[in-house]
Amino acid sequence: MNEKELKATVLKALASVVPELDEAHLAPEKNFREQLDIDSMDFLNYVIALCAATKIEIPEADYRKIASVDGTVAYLAQHQKRSSAT
């Protein structure tokens, strides 16, 4: 997927957890857990949605890296290169 598609996937996963997500007021570089008042259950659902869409297993240790929209996109892009390279 290219970067535009990855971002759309991330936002879609986020929207599945926060139905009335308003992307305009979401700072993509900042941690969305505070911005959107997301608890651990929501975050787990978000990770599950991401893995389903991208077929990439995200270990718990990496949760820190995907706490913002931009962070998730970068993480997925970099991960995508590694898996296609192996």
Place this chain on the structure above:
Amino acid sequence: MVEFRMPSLGADMEAGTFVEWLKKPGDRVSRGEIIAVVETQKGAIEIEVFQSGTLETLIAKPGQKLPVGAPMAIIRGDGEAAAAFAPPPAPAVKALETRPPPAKAPVAPALATPSAGIHTSPAARRRAAELGIDLQKLVGTGPDGAVTSADVERAAAAPSAAAAMRQAIGAAMARSKREIPHYYLAHSIDLDPCLRWLASENEKRSVAERILYGALLLKAVALALHDYPEFNGYYVDGAFRPSAQIHLGVAVALPKGGLVAPAIHDADRLPLPQLMVALRDLVNRARRGGLRSSELADSTITVTSLGEQGAESLFPVIYPPQVAIFGFGMVLDRPWVVDGTVVPRHVISASLAGDHRVSDGHRGGRFLTAVAQMLQKPEAL
């Protein structure tokens, strides 16, 4: 050697009945010559041969019904040596295989399955699903009393679900403060054992099966209640009635505000993975408005947690007619003394509110520390 076959006898003809040979084996035949007669429903038709040569062997017998393309005789072409020629077993109808491949049959659209019970218009059915409205509870104003989308909109709006919920919570909390003499206890618990165990446990699991520490808290409270039954039950008509089952009410904050506390039934007997599944199902359905009323009424004790955002510790209000409520604050990094040295630990503050008509602080404190102990050996939960 050439097979003389039953010719295609017209657009609507699939087979013909063989009538007679006009030639006998060994006779010469030349192209265009009539050598047989076949009966069709339109009448007898003379069949010509297209191959000059000698009639070798006759296969078709009078009265035999033969499909188009079936071999009727073998003709030896001019100049071919007579050779033993076993007639082929099945009628090889190769020539007819030139039709184009059939187009894929169009897929029949899946028919919507009629739902039993009340008539509901398709628009109403779709809108109810979107708004998480339970159709059973609606009175239809459409044709033959059918439920229409307008009925669904009215149900969702009147009055706004959140406002109704606000009133319900308010009433319960006011009654609780009026009737229940609360006493409060708090205790800090080292959560590192749980978090370490979870980290290794979740590595072995796929994303969908990972367990949150919240599930461990619930299981610890549920198990501890075995030794502290006076915190699990109802205070009704002036007396406490302990409950044989342990139905943990889990307080869930809703996106548009408000709180519901659906129960996880027999939480003490559920293995951790199932407890996690139950928890996730309840939270998701609560947030989509998909809970059944039965799930909101039979908790024997409630556990509430502020999750990652919120305060260090909380002192919750008991849900009547329950007699206790457990609370967990935020997980924080705190200095912790181990064997005399100070080390950093993830610490959570657990608090208990009890109904002094049923239990007292001493037993409350023991109950709290029991939960804390259990959380030091997560593998046993």
Place this chain on the structure above:
Amino acid sequence: MIDHASKVHLDRKHLLRLLREMLRIRRFEERCVELYSGGKIRGFLHLYIGEEANAVGAMQAIGPKDAVVTTYREHGHALARGISARALMAEMFGKMEGTSRGRGGSMHVFDAATRFYGGNAIVAGGMPLAVGIALAAKMRGERNITACFFGDGAVAEGAFHESLNLASLWKLPVLFICENNRYAMGTAIERAQAQIDLTKHAESYAIRAEAVDGMDVVAVEVATHRAADLVRETGEPYFLENRTYRFRAHSMYDPELYRSKAEVEEWKKRDPITLLEAWMRDSNLLHPEDMPKLEAEVAAEIDDAVAFAEAGQWEPVADLCKDVMTVRKVGVLEAAK
């Protein structure tokens, strides 16, 4: 064979051409019988064997700018008009390389290049079209004529009477050519028409008419030249009744219960090909090597046509609805690309 001095130039070269054209049609259709029996050609197949003189004779007098409208018994007209044996055979196989992309089959050959406005499976269905095409020519002052072929069966249809009347009333340049082979499918003309002299039908609409020996290719050519020139000069319709006979069934297959074998054998004595062959031999215009050479050439052309058809493509199902209507943007009209 009567003598036809008039305009037709009866030299050896021309007569050999007539012979070759008739032979070509005969062998093409004989091969179609074989291909039909083998299942390669399907649906309906109406043979012209015995009537070759009409198409070959007529087409000598019908120019490239003239229009042709015919019926489902059209292979002879198509070949004599100049449509390739390849395209015709491919059409009968239903292949894309056919005259109509394989969609029409034996009864619906179309060719814009030769203004061949199709076979038509509805008896007399093409006659009003011919009238209209001629109307267009007249309104635009063009000197071309429209040749409209049909059989004795069409004479019973309303379209026949309405078309003849309209063509005569509006003085339209239509050359009506009735190939009267005496049978409308299984009904002999005596059992279908109160008046079996079909020229009388045409004359009742004030259309000049003439009967022609439809087994004599030279007679047909001479009559058609004269008629075509008259239509071109006067702009008025003309009616030829070519009295002919088909040696094979109406279509593949019918048991021909409606006529006796003796009658067929009687007519076969005046096979248009053998008639011309004998006449040329008597007038020593036919050399011994001519027939074998013609047969070889024709056989090669037909084998090539069959191979071409065999190798042809099936039209992809995705093109099923292509050409139903012109493709244009909604709301805006542009000519189809």
Place this chain on the structure above:
Amino acid sequence: MTTTTYRDAVRVAHREALQRDPRVFLMGEDVGRYGGSYACTKGLIEEFGPERIRDTPLSEVAFVGAGIGAALAGMRPIVEIMTVNFSMLALDQIVNNAATIRHMSGGQFSIPLVIRMATGAGRQVAAQHSHSLESWYAHVPGIRVVAPATLADARGMLWTALEDPDPVVIFEHAMLYSLEGDLPEGSGSVDIDRAAVLRPGRDVTLIAYSENLHKALAAAELLAQDRIEAEVIDLRTLRPLDDATIMTSVRKTRRAVVVDEGWRSGSLAAEIAARIMEQAFYDLDAPVGRVCSEEVPIPYPKHLEDAAIPQPHKIVATVKNLFGSHG
């Protein structure tokens, strides 16, 4: 703005087409000397002469077939069949030749023909002269079918139809010819691909064409008195149907009634109802209603004829039972 009639709009449209394109000519029964059975072509023969305004004998097969032939050969004929009732004789030419030749010739031939015919009942001329068979024509791939209900469409559809490389059948309802109204100056050709929303509404969509479009508008006024706001769609094109406009409206109002003067079985209303079920099923709050002619040969007496064909009160009743108790 000039006040005029539907019939005169048709005449002006013919005059303009005949002036603009020499390939255009008109053929039909009594279109010349008599000036048209509904007086739509009065004066044309005097202006354009008998060559281009051709009175035909009563030979529908021949002159409709000739129209197709002339179009095949490059002309732009307008063939008037006096009424749809006589067009049945020419159906073979229309279906087997006009609609078929482009496809069956492998795309070689074009038939830029316009056929006009009056249709419908209401003049007490009894069964054989009161048919409404638009659905027969709208069933056939290879032709386009339009039904001008307004003066603007009567004025504007002809030229667009003539420019279309494929055959176009124009149905003019017999009751519309004397319809009066205003036609803006310089109103010219109109598109023939889209339906038009003539009255916005939110509670139900009324889908109609030709004379019944006006009955649907009348019904909408009656419904408004009962606080039911009906959206009225003029189909304008019967083939191809403008699904987009229909579905957009039905998805908004969630109810639809189709008004069609044909007999109910196998009618155009049946086709539209099926398409709504296929494309907007999950937006419906009630089954699609249909107001069609009763399945009877249209009777001669006025009271019976009126009872047989669609009427505003029938439309109102059909709409009402799409609503439940408190409509």
